[in-house]
Amino acid sequence: MKLFRTGWPRIADMLSPLENNLTALRLVAALCVVVSHAALLKTGYEEAEPLAGVMTYTLGEHALHAFFYISGLTIAASLARSTSVVDFATARILRIWPALMIVSGILALAVGPLLGQLPIADYFRDTSWSAYLASAPLLATSGKGLAGLFVDSPLLPIANGAPWTLKYEVICYIVLAFGMVLGGKARMRTALWVPVLTLAAGLWMMKLPPEARETYIDHIARLWFAFGLGVITWQAADKLRPSVLIMAGLGFDLWLALGGPFERPLSVMFVASIVLVFAAIPAAGLRRLTNKIDLSYGVYIVAWPVTQIIVEKAPLLPLWAVMVAAVVVSMVLAYASWTFIEKPALGLRPYIAGSLHQAGRGCRDLFSAMRAKLLRKNAILDSTPGK
Secondary structure, eight states, rough: OHHHHHHHOOGGGGGGGGGHHHHHHHHHHHHHHHHHHHHHHHHOOOOTTTTTTTTTSOOOHHHHHHHHHHHHHHHHHHHHSSSSHHHHHHHHHHHHHHHHHHHHHHHIIIIIHHHHHHHHHHHHHHHHHHHHHHGGGGGOOOOOOTTSSSSSOOOOOOOOGGGGGHHHHHHHHHHHHHHHOOOOOOOOGGGGGHHHHHHHHHEEEEEEEOOOOOOOHHHHHHHHHHHHHHHHHHTTTTOOOOHHHHHHHHHHHHHHHTTTTHHHHHHHHHHHHHHHHHHHHHOOOHHHHHHHOOHHHHHHHHHHHHHHHHHHHHHTTTHHHHHHHHHHHHHHHHHHHHHIIIIIHHHTTTHHHHHHHHHHHHHHHHHHHHHHHHHHHHHHHHSSOOO
């Protein structure tokens, strides 16, 4: 292979979407989550998920770490390229909210009344659908159900459990953007707070015993650790290269650390090293295809309810068939989401960001004019005799 004749590229030379397989890897990670959740939803037991009982984290959780690592690497690069925080925030909002709002609306207004066990009139008399829609913009629907929907689920009648991670991703975006505002864009590559905070998150992960269930703070620590590793990779992109030896070394260390305090952070680091190696493998055709049609986010946000429907309506299907059906249907729906929602929404970025900038300039000009008028008025009063 050309890669092994010429050597591994620097990370800095891989940051263009045409020079890496990160979009394809995001799709692979999303499909791993689908498979892991299919086992969970089919059986009702977390122990049924792939890698459960073998490692602390399941296949879906490892895939989630890959998501957050890739996000840290690409979002740091995006923030550095953005003309302003407004431009950056606009891009993030358009990437996450439009598709999620429409999927949530379809669940609450169509899937719930049509596939649930309540009569349609009774469904809409219940407040669960309106509470679900109100929670969607706040990224708070992951633990919520809809009246009469999925009540026979082997797990819980949760309408869509997968997007629980989105609020943590937004927190990571805000922390990174806030750090850039305070330290300045020019200092982003040398900002020490990123590795310090990431190290602190890794140390926090080590304090948890392998069988412990994570709290809200534990989730933040774990997901920031993956995201922060991605940001650190971007900071050192001029010097770092993917390495099979490092990947193998981390895999060996992880094997030695299974069941111990180092397993959690080493798991994330091992996944990060896998991402870098596979992101660098030349695959021009795959890159063009996945950059043109990005199914990863759509798969992630539709697969849970799709799997719930399959499990409920076809309870005799074996687990492997549930997995295959969930993957196929989710990819079809994700294609529709990308074509009709996500891609058009992202196309609005320059117009919305430009309008917001224009509105901001208008507000500043209005404030300056009012201030100048007030100063002139005070000057006139001060110069009036007897005043």
